[in-house]
Amino acid sequence: MTDTTTLDLGPQARIVARLAEGVQDTRLADRTPCPAYSVSDLLGHLAGLAVAFRDAARKDLGPTTDTAPGAAAPSLPADWREELPRVLGELAEAWRDPAAWTGMTRAGGVDLPGEIAAAVAVDELVIHGWDLARATGQEYTPDQAALRASHAFLLAAAEDESRGGGIFGAVVPVPDDAPLLDRAVGLSGRHPGWTPSASP
Numbered sequence: 001m002t003d004t005t006t007l008d009l010g011p012q013a014r015i016v017a018r019l020a021e022g023v024q025d026t027r028l029a030d031r032t033p034c035p036a037y038s039v040s041d042l043l044g045h046l047a048g049l050a051v052a053f054r055d056a057a058r059k060d061l062g063p064t065t066d067t068a069p070g071a072a073a074p075s076l077p078a079d080w081r082e083e084l085p086r087v088l089g090e091l092a093e094a095w096r097d098p099a100a101w102t103g104m105t106r107a108g109g110v111d112l113p114g115e116i117a118a119a120v121a122v123d124e125l126v127i128h129g130w131d132l133a134r135a136t137g138q139e140y141t142p143d144q145a146a147l148r149a150s151h152a153f154l155l156a157a158a159e160d161e162s163r164g165g166g167i168f169g170a171v172v173p174v175p176d177d178a179p180l181l182d183r184a185v186g187l188s189g190r191h192p193g194w195t196p197s198a199s200p
Helices: 010-021 039-058 080-094 114-136 144-158 180-187
Strands: 104-107 110-113
Touching (some): 010 144, 039 104, 104 114, 110 114, 144 180
């Protein structure tokens, strides 16, 4: 990421919060572009990652930052309609502190530089925002600064031969002249044309 300390996570966090607000209860069991996640699981994952990366920004290390993402199935809080927007707002606010971007921190049980943790948080918000929109039939236009940062992060990750079966799937080829969001989605291991009806 370039000029990371100038990136405000707030606009993208608010976009994700609005998408969550638009999810009907009848859609919670629906599938998503994340094969192992239903809409309910995805919302639970978003709530968990918002807390984890909020605490990573604060350098408040403990259970929320030490637990690996795949350690347990995401649990959707009963009050998620109030909780998710709140923790997304706290996430954005925590990364407005310049100190969050410096030094080392931890997320998902992994020690990493603050600016890399921020890059991961931005990418999670951008790509999972797309996941949620596609799964629930909502329009999605991510914050452009966040999208550019996500694409840069994913492009660097795609060149890492060790990515294998980690949090990223195999890159889905997308034309070079495709919209930036489609290229980022492809780099994340998803097909830009995914729809619930077209998924297996």
